[in-house]
Amino acid sequence: xxxxxxxxxxxxxxxxxxxxxxxxxxxxxxxxxxxxxxxxxxxxxxxxxxxxxxxxxxxxxxxxxxxxxxxxxxxxxxxxxxxxxxxxxxxxxxxxxxxxxxxxxxxxxxxxxxxxxxxxxxxxxxxxxxxxxxxxxxxxxxxxxxxxxxxxxxxxxxxxxxxxxxxxxxxxxxxxxxxxxxxxxxxxxxxxxxxxxxxxxxxxxxxxxxxxxxxxxxxxxxxxxxxxxxxxxxxxxxxxxxxxxxxxxxxxxxxxxxxxxxxxxxxxxxxxxxxxxxxxxxxxxxxxxxxxxxxxxxxxxxxxxxxx
Amino acid sequence: xxxxxxxxxxxxxxxxxxxxxxxxxxxxxxxxxxxxxxxxxxxxxxxxxxxxxxxxxxxxxxxxxxxxxxxxxxxxxxxxxxxxxxxxxxxxxxxxxxxxxxxxxxxxxxxxxxxxxxxxxxxxxxxxxxxxxxxxxxxxxxxxxxxxxxxxxxxxxxxxxxxxxxxxxxxxxxxxxxxxxxxxxxxxxxxxxxxxxxxxxxxxxxxxxxxxxxxxxxxxxxxxxxxxxxxxxxxxxxxxxxxxxxxxxxxxxxxxxxxxxxxxxxxxxxxxxxxxxxxxxxxxxxxxxxxxxxxxxxxxxxxxxxxxxxxxxxxxxxxxxxxxxxxxxxxxxxxxxxxxxxxxxxxxxxxxxxxxxxxxxxxxxxxxxxxx
Numbered sequence: 001x002x003x004x005x006x007x008x009x010x011x012x013x014x015x016x017x018x019x020x021x022x023x024x025x026x027x028x029x030x031x032x033x034x035x036x037x038x039x040x041x042x043x044x045x046x047x048x049x050x051x052x053x054x055x056x057x058x059x060x061x062x063x064x065x066x067x068x069x070x071x072x073x074x075x076x077x078x079x080x081x082x083x084x085x086x087x088x089x090x091x092x093x094x095x096x097x098x099x100x101x102x103x104x105x106x107x108x109x110x111x112x113x114x115x116x117x118x119x120x121x122x123x124x125x126x127x128x129x130x131x132x133x134x135x136x137x138x139x140x141x142x143x144x145x146x147x148x149x150x151x152x153x154x155x156x157x158x159x160x161x162x163x164x165x166x167x168x169x170x171x172x173x174x175x176x177x178x179x180x181x182x183x184x185x186x187x188x189x190x191x192x193x194x195x196x197x198x199x200x201x202x203x204x205x206x207x208x209x210x211x212x213x214x215x216x217x218x219x220x221x222x223x224x225x226x227x228x229x230x231x232x233x234x235x236x237x238x239x240x241x242x243x244x245x246x247x248x249x250x251x252x253x254x255x256x257x258x259x260x261x262x263x264x265x266x267x268x269x270x271x272x273x274x275x276x277x278x279x280x281x282x283x284x285x286x287x288x289x290x291x292x293x294x295x296x297x298x299x300x301x302x303x304x305x306x307x308x
Numbered sequence: 309x310x311x312x313x314x315x316x317x318x319x320x321x322x323x324x325x326x327x328x329x330x331x332x333x334x335x336x337x338x339x340x341x342x343x344x345x346x347x348x349x350x351x352x353x354x355x356x357x358x359x360x361x362x363x364x365x366x367x368x369x370x371x372x373x374x375x376x377x378x379x380x381x382x383x384x385x386x387x388x389x390x391x392x393x394x395x396x397x398x399x400x401x402x403x404x405x406x407x408x409x410x411x412x413x414x415x416x417x418x419x420x421x422x423x424x425x426x427x428x429x430x431x432x433x434x435x436x437x438x439x440x441x442x443x444x445x446x447x448x449x450x451x452x453x454x455x456x457x458x459x460x461x462x463x464x465x466x467x468x469x470x471x472x473x474x475x476x477x478x479x480x481x482x483x484x485x486x487x488x489x490x491x492x493x494x495x496x497x498x499x500x501x502x503x504x505x506x507x508x509x510x511x512x513x514x515x516x517x518x519x520x521x522x523x524x525x526x527x528x529x530x531x532x533x534x535x536x537x538x539x540x541x542x543x544x545x546x547x548x549x550x551x552x553x554x555x556x557x558x559x560x561x562x563x564x565x566x567x568x569x570x571x572x573x574x575x576x577x578x579x580x581x582x583x584x585x586x587x588x589x590x591x592x593x594x595x596x597x598x599x600x601x602x603x604x605x606x607x608x609x610x611x612x613x614x615x616x617x618x619x620x621x622x623x624x625x626x627x628x629x630x631x632x633x634x635x636x637x638x639x640x641x642x643x644x645x646x647x648x649x650x651x652x653x654x655x656x657x658x659x660x661x662x663x664x665x666x667x668x669x670x671x672x673x674x675x676x677x678x679x680x
Contacts, residue, residue, distance in 0.1 A: 003520040006545075010512035125341040125381070127533055129564040138544045154544045227509040227537055229565050231343075237507070272513035277503050278475055 002150050007273045008266060013157040013226065015265020016164035020219035021242030022249070022257035023171065024085075024212030030188040030252045031208045034101050037108040038088060040239015041115035042081050042213045046220025047130070047230045048123055049077040054131045054221075070133035070225070074163070077221045078214040085213025086206050094202070112239075119232030130228035133221075134159065160222045167218060168258055171211070175254065180207055188252070241268075244288050250301020259299060331374040332367075332628055334359070334618065335394035337405040337415060342382025343506070343533055346559035347407040347607045351429050352377055354611030355404055357598055362619045369622065375615075376400060380411060391415040395422050401628035402427065404614050407607055408531075409433035409479040416443045423630040425637055427618055429610035430555065430578070433482045437656040442630070444637055444656045446614050446645070447578055450479070453554045454486025456576050456662050456678045457527065461552060462494055466524035469552075470500035472514055472538065474530040477506060483529035483554050499523050504534065511538045515545050527552045532559030536566040543569035550574060558605050563670060570667045574675065578647045579606035580663050582674040591646045606647065613645040 021043050028036045050073050057076060058069035092111050096104050134155065141151040175181040183204045186194040195201050223238070224230050245264045249256025264284055271283045291299065336355055339348030359375045367373060376398050380386035387406060394400045395418065403419050403426040406412045412431035419426035420440035428436055428445040432453055437443050461469055469491060474480035488498055500521040502514040515538070518526060526542070528535055528551050535557055542551065553575040563570070581592050581603050591612065595604040604612075617640055622628060625636035643650040648660045661679045665672040 003516055006516040007513055010510070010516060013512070014510050120341075126345045127343065127561065129561060132567075136544060138546050140546050152544070152546045156544075223509075228540070229509065229533065229537055229561075234509075269513040272504075273517050277505055277508070277514070 002148065003273070005148065006151055007269045009151070009153060009157065010273075011266035011269030012262060013160055013265070014268060015262035016160050017219045017223045017226075017238065017261075018242045018245045018264050019258040019261025020164055020167065020215045020222070021238060022245040022261045023168075023254060024216050025243055025246040026249070026251055026254060026257040027184075027208050027212045029246070031184060031191075031205055032093070032097075032104075034093075034104045035108065035243065036093075036209075036212075037105070037239070037243075038111035038115055039212065039216055040235035040242065041112050041119070042085055042088075042235070043216040043220045043223075043238055043242075044119060044230075044232060044235035045084055045115065046077045046081045046217030047224045047234060048119070048220075048232075049080045049217065050074075050133070050221040050224055051123075051128060051130055051230060053077070053080075054133050058131070058133065065132050065135050067134060070221075073133055074218055074221045077217040079217075081217025081220070082210035082214040085209040085216075088213075089206060089209040094205075116233055116236065123232050125232065127229045127231040130224040130230050132228070133225055136225065154226075156226045160226060163218065163222060167215060171215070171254065174211070180204065184208055241284070244284065248288050248291055248298055250298030253298070253300045253302070256298055256300035263299075331372045332369070332622065333374050333376055333398055333400045334615075335391070335398060335400035335403045335405075336375055336377040337380050337387055337390045337394065337403065337411075338377060339382040339406065339408065339411070340377070340379035344382045344408055344531055344559075346532065346561055347430070348379070348382070350605050350607035351405075351407050351611030351614075353599055353602075354595070354604065354608035354613075355429075355615045357595060357608075358612045358615035358619070360598075361594075362616070368619050369626065369628075373619065380406070382408075384410065384414070387411045387414040388418060391418045391426075395419070395424055400424065401622075401630070402618055402633060404429065404611075404618065406431060407610075408477070409436055409482070410477055412436045412443075412445075413439070413478065416440070419443060423634075425618075425621075425630060425634045427614045427637070429614040430607055431479070432555065433478045434657075435478065435482075441638075441656070442634055444652060446617055446650055446652075446658045447555075447610055447647070448660055448662055449657050450482035450554075451486040453576050453662060454483045454488075454529075455490040456664070457483075457529075457552050457554065457574075458487050458490030458494075458496070459678070460574065460576075460664055461491060461525055461527075462496060464525075466496070468497050468499045468521075468523045470502065470518040470521055470523035470526045471498055472502045472504065472511075472518065472526060472528045472530070474506055474534065475503045477531065477556075479554075479556060480529045480531075483556075484527065487527050487529065504530075504538075506531070506534065508534060509537055511541050512545060515542050515547060519545055519547050523549060525550050525552055529554045529556065531556040532562040536562050536564075536570075539566040539570040539573070555606060558607065558672075560605075563667070568670070571669075573667045574664055575667075576662050576664050576678075577606045578660075578662065579604075579609040580665060580672070580674045581605070582672075583663070587644060587646055609646040613643075613647055613650065616645070617643055617650065 054073040057072035061069040136156045183199045245260035246257045249260030338352045378390040407430040409431040412428045416439035473484040551573040555577040557575040621636040625632040640652045664675045
């Protein structure tokens with residue numbers, strides 16, 4: 001029983017990362033109706049932002065690892081990734097906005113390949129050791145707690161889960177309660193009507209890319225705190241899983257992306273723990289196919305009626 | 309316009325042909341970048357040092373050796389392409405490489421087919437030399453390494469051991485198989501058998517189920533990239549028992565990533581720079597002088613030995629003809645290498661001692677030597 005709960009906890013930790021990345025996929029799909037395949041690589045850039053700037057932000061708050069230093073690194077990485085996301089959209093996707101969606105999709109794959117290979121050139125292809133931003137240690141549940149004693153939770157797991165939840169609430173607030181959020185939703189509903197109502201679509205799309213990329217940057221830092229070995233290709237697999245998570249939850253739907261991410265994380269942990277790691281990806285994609293057969297729009301997706 | 313161009317090309321060709329006669333080309337394929345770059349870099353540095361020394365001493369058969377090193381980027385599929393290129397385009401007389409067994413296994417059939425001798429410095433999976441009679445290795449093999457660690461575990465009084473294998477690496481699977489055989493034959497018990505794949509970064513699921521089985525030690529015969537993360541996560545999950553492994557652990561970044569989480573763990577390997585033997589200390593001195601004070605690891609020592617053994621064999625054969633070179637290599641006996649006395653047996657595997665190193669205080673410590 002303890003083992004099962006432990007596996008669930010491990011899965012939630014990994015799932016939080018997928019959820020953060022999946023949100024970026026789903027937001028961009030919401031406003032532009034295309035999949036930004038370079039998103040996973042923005043996640044990688046977030047990790048490398050932490051790699052280079054983390055030690056500097058730590059020094060602002062004294063010697064050695066500290067929470068304030070880690071938080072500063074997180075913010076810096078998020079801002080940097082937001083800028084990168086906006087620049088990518090401006091340079092690569094905006095000129096193609098009126099072209100067929102397939103053109104943009106292929107461009108996105110090109111941007112992704114560019115970032116991966118440029119990353120190998122600039123950062124080096126070898127895995128690098130991520131600086132210690134916080135002192136990670138295990139919190140073991142003591143005997144006196146009875147049924148769940150022996151369970152181990154690490155500081156980084158709590159942190160990752162906590163920060164993810166916090167970012168989800170911030171995102172929810174931005175999308176539902178602010179003017180920009182309203183504009184995003186309007187644009188997603190009908191871009192032409194939105195611009196007729198005085199919304200500057202370019203600004204809203206830039207904002208969406210910035211927001212999604214910032215979340216990916218945060219995921220980059222959080223995942224590196226848990227697994228301190230980073231390389232320029234780390235975004236490939238994480239990005240793919242997050243994309244699956246977004247589709248699983250219903251692409252275009254924010255709570256769906258979060259739910260999908262957590263679900264994929266938990267399924268992976270359980271498959272690895274109880275079945276075999278060899279079948280991990282097969283089972284994850286199998287679940288995706290099953291869900292799409294039963295509910296083609298994903299778990300929380302709403303079917304869109306094709307207008308004639 | 310066309311004729312001068314043709315003429316100059318012809319001249320250039322002639323010039324290279326003339327140059328080529330003064331040197332013996334040796335091919336090397338190694339993971340100079342990518343996931344196991346630490347191995348490739350080390351073995352390449354050792355090999356290059358040996359070639360440099362041999363050339364400084366007058367070369368072989370009156371000719372200089374020329375090392376043509378290619379990077380396989382730690383990627384499956386690359387070794388085959390590269391070795392084909394080395395043999396057909398560069399016309400090398402022999403091939404050195406690789407550290408990882410799965411990559412050597414890709415290249416071996418191609419060398420065998422072309423009757424070009426291949427020497428792997430550090431691939432320990434038995435299958436490598438089974439490919440054919442042109443494939444050699446100068447390191448011990450998995451059964452030996454697995455058995456050594458099984459014996460070591462027993463000598464420590466550990467009765468229950470869990471195994472965590474990298475299913476994508478022949479090396480890891482081989483070591484685990486022989487460890488389990490050796491450990492259970494003498495009354496030990498394998499309490500949990502878990503697996504992971506190269507490139508994984510989260511091992512908490514496997515470690516959680518291993519922790520539940522309460523082992524005395526965990527055998528993790530993987531490569532340093534994953535092992536460092538496994539060590540770190542094991543400690544975080546509250547696993548306090550030692551981890552055991554093989555020569556795949558040796559790599560600069562093992563302790564950089566793992567920090568002190570692997571303290572108290574042990575692994576078997578080929579060489580220790582702390583070994584007081586004169587040959588070893590000499591080698592360490594030369595290596596440090598060439599590579600800015602860097603201490604050689606066992607891949608560097610094996611890379612060095614592989615190049616020296618090849619040069620000796622070319623001398624003995626008196627020719628670079630593939631068949632004669634192979635016979636000379638097969639006759640290698642009690643070669644005084646940096647990694648111990650090397651004798652190649654009839655299966656073209658090396659019989660030689662292993663050392664066990666312990667981790668602690670931010671480095672590796674020499675524990676004991678185990679003879680074959």
